[in-house]
Amino acid sequence: MTSDASANLNRPLTLRDVSEASGVSEMTVSRVLRNRGDVSEKTRDKVLEAAKTLGYVPNKIAGALASQRVNLVAVIVPSLGNLVFPEVLSGITEVLDETELQPVYGVTNYEPEREEKVLYDMLSWRPAGLILAGLEHTDASRAMLRSAGIPIVEIMDSDGTPVDAMVGISHRRAGRHMAQAIVEAGYRKIGFLGTKMPLDHRARKRFEGFTEALAKEGLEVADQEFYEGGSSIMKGREMTQALLTRSPDLDFLYYSNDMVGAGGLLYCLDQDIDVPGQIGLAGFNGLRLLEGLPKTLATMDACRADIGREAAQIIARHAGHPSAEAERHVLKPTLALGDTLKRGPRRR
Amino acid sequence: MTSDASANLNRPLTLRDVSEASGVSEMTVSRVLRNRGDVSEKTRDKVLEAAKTLGYVPNKIAGALASQRVNLVAVIVPSLGNLVFPEVLSGITEVLDETELQPVYGVTNYEPEREEKVLYDMLSWRPAGLILAGLEHTDASRAMLRSAGIPIVEIMDSDGTPVDAMVGISHRRAGRHMAQAIVEAGYRKIGFLGTKMPLDHRARKRFEGFTEALAKEGLEVADQEFYEGGSSIMKGREMTQALLTRSPDLDFLYYSNDMVGAGGLLYCLDQDIDVPGQIGLAGFNGLRLLEGLPKTLATMDACRADIGREAAQIIARHAGHPSAEAERHVLKPTLALGDTLKRGPRRR
DNA sequence: ATGAAAGCGCTAACAC
DNA sequence: GTGTTAGCGCTTTCAT
DSSP: OTTHHHHTTOSOOOHHHHHHHHTSOHHHHHHHHHTOSOOOHHHHHHHHHHHHHHTOOOOHHHHHHHHTOOOEEEEEESOSSSTHHHHHHHHHHHHHTTSSOEEEEEEOTTOHHHHHHHHHHHHTTOOSEEEEEOSOOOHHHHHHHHHSOSOEEEEEEOSSOOSSEEEEEOHHHHHHHHHHHHHHTTOOSEEEEEEOOSSOHHHHHHHHHHHHHHHHTTOOOOEEEEEOSSOOHHHHHHHHHHHHHHOTTOOEEEESSHHHHHHHHHHHHHTTOOTTTTOEEEOSBOOGGGTTSSSOOBEEBOOHHHHHHHHHHHHHHHTTSOOOSOOEEEEOOOEEOTTTSOOOSSOO | OTTHHHHTTOSOOOHHHHHHHHTSOHHHHHHHHHTOSOOOHHHHHHHHHHHHHHTOOOOHHHHHHHHTOOOEEEEEESOSSSTHHHHHHHHHHHHHTTSSOEEEEEEOTTOHHHHHHHHHHHHTTOOSEEEEEOSOOOHHHHHHHHTSOSOEEEEEEOSSOOSSEEEEEOHHHHHHHHHHHHHHTTOOSEEEEEEOOSSOHHHHHHHHHHHHHHHHTTOOOOEEEEEOSSOOHHHHHHHHHHHHHHOTTOOEEEESSHHHHHHHHHHHHHTTOOTTTTOEEEOSBOOGGGTTSSSOOBEEBOOHHHHHHHHHHHHHHHTTSOOOSOOEEEEOOOEEOTTTSOOOSSOO
């Protein structure tokens, strides 16, 4: 194996090694490896040959320090266990793949202090741009964001003031919108089931928008149930059972996400409850994963991949450049009534 | 805001800025910021005060170049859309959080050339260790791995030869094991439903082990159906319908993962098929997410979080140290019969 | 088309 | 306990 040449060296190879092996100056080797400047066909071949034979991998640390340019885009999300975020990431990747930029992911577990640490650690690598979920950050985080000197896009949410750019939906509006559809369909005794959400600001805002819109109609949430930990079908079942046992007269159940909503749906069907006649159901997210259940849950698409794509495009446009005006994109989620929410008499 | 002091500078702050602001040498500032060496209480306070006021974020690029140490652990997985991988990542994070090390994630989309590129890009940042899924890599990738000079752990699979350390399960054995349970339960006309798997080596190996064990019993897969793209309940439904329409006499359906298996289960229940009497079903992965379906699908736990944790522990032990003997851990997945696979007469 | 010198921002090693 | 010097592995700039 040719690459064993390096394995025996017991230290990472440097440009100098390639330079000596090819009989070409370090500078020219560097030019060849980066496709910069004019290099004769002949030297180029010699260099590439040598680099390949040795198994040379450039040291980006040194390169970044010298050139003051880093092609990394830091991406910070609360979780990967919630399918929503991987979908956003794939939108980001899709766009950045067309550029020189490369995403690097960090996860906060919805903890502000953890976000602060992850942010600090990522910024210390001087990325070319930063994408992070949400508009709520600690003061220290916000200070770092402001003085980072790179394009920053806050995503997923538009209810608040971003530090720089923003791409998201209004979760308050989404909650309101769903409440209106529910009321228009004629439901009146409405229950809510969701996560304990002190830290999930988007779920909280949906809930706030929801209750607010109900209030406008002279209604309020008749009963509610909260859970901790990850979302699952089982959680949805258990919560629904608990809620309906306590408040058997509810005629609608609004879930903070599709996964628990699916559990609720299965529970209702098990109990031979007429859905959406006796009880209507709705979730949030538009998880395609769940299509194929006995009935299609009413839900609202959160525009995940679009958000990722647009955020990445903003970074790609602004990275390295003197940042112009901050872009703010508010996307509009689509309501899907599915089979679990009666169509109302009025149209919206 | 104090941090605006830096915002006005329009260039990233350096150690020198903190040094000047605090009247302490760069070296001592460096010591304070890294908690290294003895520094008097008084100077320490002065430095921290200045650093905080300015909003200084150390430049790890320069630090890493000077110290020749990077605290990053590169983690490369095929996908984030398959819940399995986020679970592995959380196992990794859990362990690395206790150390100075920090995971950085890359995604390959199951494409070998993409893995090669991601690997190259990540290695060029000279991480302290590397964790990657699978044992199958291009020659170039393998060459990079061999000469990287850092601890490397290949995870999720144990059917093959790792470059260095390895933590995984035998998917061949998992497939065999499931086949045996199925045959022992008395099923004979067995169908298989899975991804087109030229690139998903683990799914392929499960299938190979499965057919191999059937062959030992004088059986073979009676019919099969393959799909492309992501797994979903709907896919499982559609495939199951197609397969059962074509081969109505099948008495068992083995799915390459739980998500499509769940779709198959729902389809069978819709059709009033007696499960597991008339037809038995099984999937793979032990996705807790799906608990709560009308019946619990027979499945096999892939030890995801354990794999992540053990891999991270290996990295933590070996990072920086002269690598001792390569560790090889083969975990044993647990078979869960659930409600969709009859218990056989013999015990295993 | 190629090379030499300087230096990116930090830390190791050694003075004091 | 603190400061000084050298240099990490590249790229920039300027010379040839």
